Amino acid sequence: MxxxxxxxxxxxxxxxxxxxxxxxxxxxxxxxxxxxxxxxxPFDIFNSLHLHxxxxxxxxxxxxxxxxxxxxxxxxxxxxxDNIGITHGTMGALDFIFRSALxxxxxxxxxxxxxxxxxxxxxxxxxxxxxxxxxxxxLSDTSINWDHVExxxxxxxxxxxxxxxxxxxxxxxxxxxxxxxxxLLNDHPHISFLLDEVYRELIYDDRTxxxxxxxxxxxxxxxxxxxxYPLQGARIGWVLTSAGNLKKLSPYFNxxxxxxxxxxxxxxxxxxxxxxxxxxxxKKAVIETRKILDKHHVDYIxxxxxxxxxxxxxxxxxxVVDELAQMGVGxxxxxxxxxxxxxxxxxxxxxxESILQKGFTLIAKHWNKLHPRTLH
Numbered sequence: 001m002x003x004x005x006x007x008x009x010x011x012x013x014x015x016x017x018x019x020x021x022x023x024x025x026x027x028x029x030x031x032x033x034x035x036x037x038x039x040x041x042p043f044d045i046f047n048s049l050h051l052h053x054x055x056x057x058x059x060x061x062x063x064x065x066x067x068x069x070x071x072x073x074x075x076x077x078x079x080x081x082d083n084i085g086i087t088h089g090t091m092g093a094l095d096f097i098f099r100s101a102l103x104x105x106x107x108x109x110x111x112x113x114x115x116x117x118x119x120x121x122x123x124x125x126x127x128x129x130x131x132x133x134x135x136x137x138x139l140s141d142t143s144i145n146w147d148h149v150e151x152x153x154x155x156x157x158x159x160x161x162x163x164x165x166x167x168x169x170x171x172x173x174x175x176x177x178x179x180x181x182x183x184l185l186n187d188h189p190h191i192s193f194l195l196d197e198v199y200r201e202l203i204y205d206d207r208t209x210x211x212x213x214x215x216x217x218x219x220x221x222x223x224x225x226x227x228x229y230p231l232q233g234a235r236i237g238w239v240l241t242s243a244g245n246l247k248k249l250s251p252y253f254n255x256x257x258x259x260x261x262x263x264x265x266x267x268x269x270x271x272x273x274x275x276x277x278x279x280x281x282x283k284k285a286v287i288e289t290r291k292i293l294d295k296h297h298v299d300y301i302x303x304x305x306x307x308x309x310x311x312x313x314x315x316x317x318x319x320v321v322d323e324l325a326q327m328g329v330g331x332x333x334x335x336x337x338x339x340x341x342x343x344x345x346x347x348x349x350x351x352x353e354s355i356l357q358k359g360f361t362l363i364a365k366h367w368n369k370l371h372p373r374t375l376h
Contacts, residue, residue, distance in 0.1 A: 029359030030330040031347040034167065034308065038285060038350055039230035039278040045270050052266055058259040062086065062250070063238070067265050070272045071238055075200075075223075076213040082243045083216060085253055086236060086260045090198045093222040093239040094121050096252040097159075097194060100245075102127035106158040109149060112338030113310075115167050115196075127158070131338055136169065136301055136310075143171040146180045157191050160184070164209070165199040165305025168337050168346040172203055172304040178210045185218050193219035198237075199306040201228035202282050207304045217242045225268050227306075229276065234264035282307055282350065289349040289360055296364035297373060307350040310334065310341070311363065314371060317345045329362050 049055060062068070063086025072079055087093040094117070102108060104126035110118045112131035122129050130152045133145040143166065162181070164173040181193060193212065200209050200223065212221055224237030239249065286303055293300050299312040313320050317333035324331055324345070334341025347363060349356055 028328045028330065029351075029355050029362065031349075031351065031355075031359050032330045032332050034227065034306075034348055034350070035232055036227055036230050036278070036307070036350050037352060038281045041230040042271070042274075042276070045267055048270065049263065049266060052262075055262050055266055057262065059262045059265060061253040061257070061259055062246075063260055064262075064265045064269070067269050067272075068238075070269060074272065076211075076216075076221075076240055079213055079216065079240060083246065084238055084240050085246055085249060086238055086265065087222075087224075088257060088260065089226055089235045089237040090196060090222050090224040091117055091121070091237075092235070092257070093220075093224075093237050094118070094194075094196070095124075096249050096256070097220050097222070097239060097241075098122055098125040098127070099252060100248050101158055101192065105156060107154060107156045108158060109152055109160040111144070111161065111163060111166070113168055113334060113341040113344075114161075114163060114337055116336050118161055118163075128156070130157075132160075133340060134166070134169065134171065136171075136340070138302065142174055142176045142180065144173075144177055144180070146177075146184070149184070153188060153191070155190065157188070159192050159194050161194045161196065163196040165197075165203055167199070167306055168308050168332070168334065168341070168344075169301045169310045170303025170306045170308050171301065172207045173210055175208075175210070181212075182215070185215065195219065195221045197221060197223050198227050201277070201279060202307060203305040204283055204286050205304060209305075213240060216240060220245065225271070229268075229271055229278070231264075231268060231271065234261065234267055236260065236264045236268050285349045285351070285353075285356060288353070288356060292357070292360045292364055296368050298364050298367045299371070303349075308346050308348055309360075310344050310346055311367065313343050313345065313367065315343070317341065317343060320345050320366075324363065324366060327362050327366065329359050329366075331363070 065081055068081040068084045098121050102125040107128045107130055108122050109130050109132050111134055119129050132149045132152055135142055135145050195212050203209055221240040226232040289309055301310040303309055317335055321331055321333045332346040334344030
């Protein structure tokens with residue numbers, strides 16, 4: 001009879017990844033959830049919150065004007081606060097956009113592999129989801145298969161969703177991707193873009209994050225403070241779009257949320273005023289992760305941004321997940337991100353050094369056991 005299993009996480013979007021019940025918690029390396037565990041939270045922030053006399057009141061439905069101005073100044077200097085609204089994280093922004101822009105007569109293009117809630121939120125709106133492939137090859141000059149994108153477009157296509165840096169692969173848009181998107185918008189005036197740039201602060205090596213805000217009349221940009229900063233519990237995100245689109249979103253701001261957390265917004269303002277950055281923590285972590293995987297000749301997609309590795313196996317990722325769980329390592333099967341992820345697993349390197357070292361070393365040894373090298 002097999003060992004009794006118990007679930008450790010209810011956050012993995014319906015996943016039932018499990019560890020053996022008798023495995024000591026200290027021996028478990030949970031590399032599943034995308035939380036910034038190596039960004040130390042400055043708890044002294046709470047010491048000054050009492051100075052905000054109206055912090056317990058409802059803030060404007062589109063968010064605190066001062067916070068919106070700070071985000072504009074930091075990321076989108078050519079825009080104004082009339083172009084931005086504060087949302088319940090990135091998922092709240094996506095929900096509002098999909099409900100405003102999509103219906104049963106429309107289609108949306110979503111990456112495969114891609115963040116699972118993209119599909120679910122789009123389906124809530126009634127839209128038909130079409131999935132386009134990414135170029136997962138190491139030396140590709142684009143991260144998106146634009147020929148496949150073009151083949152999926154119809155007169156019902158309303159949105160194309162792009163995620164860069166990308167979850168789960170860590171790939172970042174190239175200059176050619178940037179040009180291809182502009183060409184697509186020119187060739188198909190009925191399509192709007194939606195860029196999810198929640199990991200924009202976490203880009204490595206010599207890669208560049210491209211600014212889509214000059215094209216905001218044709219789309220939406222969403223982001224949040226849940227990945228770039230240790231503020232996942234604050235649930236503060238944003239949507240940047242044209243003033244006209246923001247007006248169309250207003251009924252959802254006014255009625256679906258009413259007002260975003262005043263406490264969360266004030267915490268974000270303090271953090272932004274300190275100009276804090278945790279990029280060096282993640283750069284160190286990605287270097288260490290690559291070193292471990294390269295040492296063992298593991299086949300993985302090089303993470304150019306975000307904080308995940310997408311590791312390729314010759315067998316189903318779901319089977320690999322179960323095997324690694326028996327070893328005390330929690331990862332996510334690539335299949336939950338789309339059909340093209342069937343033979344992959346995703347592991348987060350946003351971990352304390354000891355967990356990172358142990359977890360990825362165990363993965364590497366497991367990978368080598370299943371993929372023995374032939375020596376010549």
